[in-house]
Amino acid sequence: MAQQTPAPAPDALSRAARGWLDHLRVERGASEHTLRAYRRDLDRYLAFLRGRGITAPTDVAEGMVSDFLAHLRTGDDEHQPLAASSAARALVAVRGFHKFLAAEGDVADDPAQQVAPPTPARRLPKAISxxxxxxxxxxxxxxxxxxxxxxxxxxxxxxxxxxxxxxxxxxxxxxxxxxxxxxxxxxxxxxxxxxxxxxxxxxxxxxxxxxxxxxxxxxxxxxxxxxxxxxxxxxxxxxxxxxxxxxxxxxxxxxxxxxxxxxxxxxxxxxxxxxxxxxxxxxxxxxxxxxxxxxxxxxxxxxxxxxxxxxxxxxxxxxxxxxxxxxxxxxxxxxxxx
The missing domain is CATH 1.10.443.10 (Intergrase catalytic core)
Structure with a gap:
């Protein structure tokens, strides 16, 4: 019987993300719906970082977070461009992740702190005649x-x-x-x-x-x-x-x-x-x-x-x-x- 190849050990980014999600679930009492949304946004963020050779939270700089936000707005072969409101929602997950790591002392600085969300298009109020x-x-x-x-x-x-x-x-x-x-x-x-x-x-x-x-x-x-x-x-x-x-x-x-x-x-x-x-x-x-x-x-x-x-x-x-x-x-x- 052939031996199964063991799954690769999670890298530092995955361990950090799991720690933050556990914190949200246990300490903050986040709902499963909220956790799924954050996990989905984080998975895309971590994939973006790994695609640029980053495997540890300590290697993330502010410019990389800004690049990810721009990436959300332009899209790629796998993802459609996101509207400003959807990109802002994803950035909330990214900022929460890095803020948690900084508060825990896992990183020296918070690279996402100064990255502002995109401004949604102004919606004119709906009025009738x-x-x-x-x-x-x-x-x-x-x-x-x-x-x-x-x-x-x-x-x-x-x-x-x-x-x-x-x-x-x-x-x-x-x-x-x-x-x-x-x-x-x-x-x-x-x-x-x-x-x-x-x-x-x-x-x-x-x-x-x-x-x-x-x-x-x-x-x-x-x-x-x-x-x-x-x-x-x-x-x-x-x-x-x-x-x-x-x-x-x-x-x-x-x-x-x-x-x-x-x-x-x-x-x-x-x-x-x-x-x-x-x-x-x-x-x-x-x-x-x-x-x-x-x-x-x-x-x-x-x-x-x-x-x-x-x-x-x-x-x-x-x-x-x-x-x-x-x-x-x-x-x-x-x-x-x-």
Whole structure:
């Protein structure tokens, strides 16, 4: 019987990689999914190093890590080029590997510390037209049931305030002032406010809590206010009677606070009824809120405050959307545009 050739002993790179993965599993409690992803990225990295004659972590220099990142972006005969986001993910594994080795004292320096991930291509926010928004909002109201009143109010608040979905479903009754006398037993704020001649509120506002629990006050228009009042007076009491007295504005049919997934489902169902193609999410209404304000001439700093952005640079992404829209209109309408 022929003797089997013993498998070659693992080199220093393989032993180091195994040590880091064991550390992630035992000390950090990483999931099997995470470990598989890191192992896959490390295997490609180690193969790249060995192909250049490197078999020990102590031989790796910063330039080699940078070369590997460039290699990921260009691809080879065995691998397709990776997008910036995928290459950045692989670099996370490489940087974690070298940081671990440096912390353990296995190497003197961390060669990956100064290698920055590639910048992903800037994705413009997805917004829909005003006409599409109106179709979506109308489609949320099917009959006069408590659920349809809630769904319309939720979508009106998302579009009327630019709230994140987490901010909208996190609203409590005390976070609203609809600017009118109301019966608190129905869930409305009882503080009186001024109204103009056609009974539209002049000072209806909601208090939203954004990222980092940062608070901001945002005005509500007449459509959102009317939809909220209809829900609070004619819909919410029915659901609230089944629950345990939660202060949440938006309730599910068991009387508990509405979840993010339920809010997503509400928008999807309305989008299907409105025959709107493409992926719509609660964030679509936030993007549309900002884009339509800027299209209407609002100052970017005001939109920044309404959205709760810490930096105006984040809000300025929306100006790219409106500029693109202007170019499209110009190209289609001007006789000498092309």
């Amino acid at each position: 005003i006409e599409a928004v109106e179709r979506l909002l109308d489609a949320a109201s099917v009959g006069d049931t408590p659920a349809s009143l809630r769904d319309r109010a939720l979508l009106e608040v998302l579009y009327g305030s630019g709230a994140r979905v987490s901010e909208a479903i996190g609203l409590d009754l005390d976070d609203m002032d609809l600017g009118r006398d109301a019966d608190p037993s129905n869930g409305s704020n009882s503080r009186a406010g001024a109204s103009n001649g056609d009974d539209a509120p002049e000072d209806a506002v909601v208090r939203l809590f954004g990222k980092g629990n940062k608070e901001r006050i945002v005005p509500l228009g007449r459509y959102a206010t009317d939809a909220l009042e209809a829900w609070l007076v004619r819909g919410r009491p029915t659901f609230a009677a089944k629950g345990k007295g939660t202060p949440a504005v938006f309730l599910n049919q068991r009387g508990g606070r509405l979840s993010r997934q339920s809010a997503w489902n509400i928008i999807q169902a309305a989008a299907e009824r409105a025959d709107l193609s493409g992926h719509l999410s609660p964030h679509t209404l936030r993007h549309s809120f900002a884009t339509h304000l800027l299209d209407g001439g609002a100052d970017v700093r005001v939109v920044q405050e309404l959205l709760g952005h810490a930096s105006v640079a984040t809000t300025q992404i929306y100006t790219l959307v409106t500029a693109r829209h202007l170019r499209e209109v110009y190209a289609q309408a001007h006789p000498r545009a092309r």
